Amino acid sequence: MLELMASKKISKLEKEEIELNLILFGLVLVLLLSIVTIWHINYKKSRVQTPKIYREISKELLAKADLNQDGKIDEKDAKLIKEAFLKGDPESLKADLNQDQKVDAKDYSLFNTIVNLKEKETNAAK
Numbered sequence: 001m002l003e004l005m006a007s008k009k010i011s012k013l014e015k016e017e018i019e020l021n022l023i024l025f026g027l028v029l030v031l032l033l034s035i036v037t038i039w040h041i042n043y044k045k046s047r048v049q050t051p052k053i054y055r056e057i058s059k060e061l062l063a064k065a066d067l068n069q070d071g072k073i074d075e076k077d078a079k080l081i082k083e084a085f086l087k088g089d090p091e092s093l094k095a096d097l098n099q100d101q102k103v104d105a106k107d108y109s110l111f112n113t114i115v116n117l118k119e120k121e122t123n124a125a126k
C-alpha cells in the first residue's frame with residue numbers, strides 16, 4: 001500500500017515535471033517566434049528605408065562632405081566644392097569626395113546626392 005502510494009506520488013511529480021517542461025518549451029517557442037518576427041519587421045523596414053546609394057555613403061564620406069566642418073552639410077559646403085572645382089591644391093582636394101585626386105562633376109554629384117539624402121532623412125524624421 002505504501003509502495004503504491006509512493007509510486008503514485010512519483011508519477012504525479014513526473015507529470016508535473018512534464019507539464020512544466022511543456023510550458024517552458026512553449027515559452028521558448030513564443031520567444032523565438034517573436035524574435036524572428038521582430039527581426040523580420042526590422043529587416044523589411046531597413047530595406048524600405050535605406051536606398052542602395054545611402055548604404056554606400058559611409059560616415060567618413062558624410063564627414064568629408066561637411067567641407068567647412070561646421071557639423072552640417074549645406075550651401076556653404078556647396079559653395080566650397082564649387083570653388084574647389086577642377087583645382088588640385090591640397091586645400092581644394094578636401095572636396096575630392098570620391099578620392100580620385102581631382103575635384104570634378106563626380107564629386108559634385110556625389111555631394112548633391114548626400115544633400116538630397118540628408119534632406120529626405122530630415123523630412124522623414126519630422
Ligand SMILES: [Ca+2]
Pocket residue numbers: 066067068069070071072073074076077
Ligand atoms: Ca558644413
Ligand SMILES: [Ca+2]
Pocket residue numbers: 096097098099100101102103104106107
Ligand atoms: Ca574626385
